Amino acid sequence: MKIGADNLYAEMQSMALKANQTIRPEISVESTQAVNPSTNQFGDLLSRAINNVNDLGHSAKEITNRFELGDTNVSLADVMIAKEKSSLAFEATVQVRNKVLEAYEKIMQMPV
Numbered sequence: 001m002k003i004g005a006d007n008l009y010a011e012m013q014s015m016a017l018k019a020n021q022t023i024r025p026e027i028s029v030e031s032t033q034a035v036n037p038s039t040n041q042f043g044d045l046l047s048r049a050i051n052n053v054n055d056l057g058h059s060a061k062e063i064t065n066r067f068e069l070g071d072t073n074v075s076l077a078d079v080m081i082a083k084e085k086s087s088l089a090f091e092a093t094v095q096v097r098n099k100v101l102e103a104y105e106k107i108m109q110m111p112v
Contacts, residue, residue: 049096053089060086 060082067074 050093053086053093056082056086056089 060079063074063082064079067076067079
């Protein structure tokens with residue numbers, strides 16, 4: 001699953017610069033955007049991750065179909081690797097969903 005380490009690193013840089021702004025206010029927002037040009041929102045990142053999981057599933061299905069139809073360019077190892085990647089990506093997505101729901105439930109139980 002391609003979550004995007006570059007995006008996470010860029011967001012960490014952005015948070016570090018924002019933290020430095022409270023200590024050193026001479027760092028401007030423009031310099032923050034120059035260091036971190038990605039302005040992805042969490043929803044966009046999550047949407048791309050889910051689309052990537054979906055693409056892996058479709059890819060595994062296509063490779064499996066090609067193997068079953070006798071395509072000599074596809075080996076059994078390719079099929080197994082594609083299916084395992086798809087399975088791992090789906091399981092990771094389910095775990096992220098579970099953690100998000102758990103966090104939401106904890107927030108909802110907090111006294112106001």
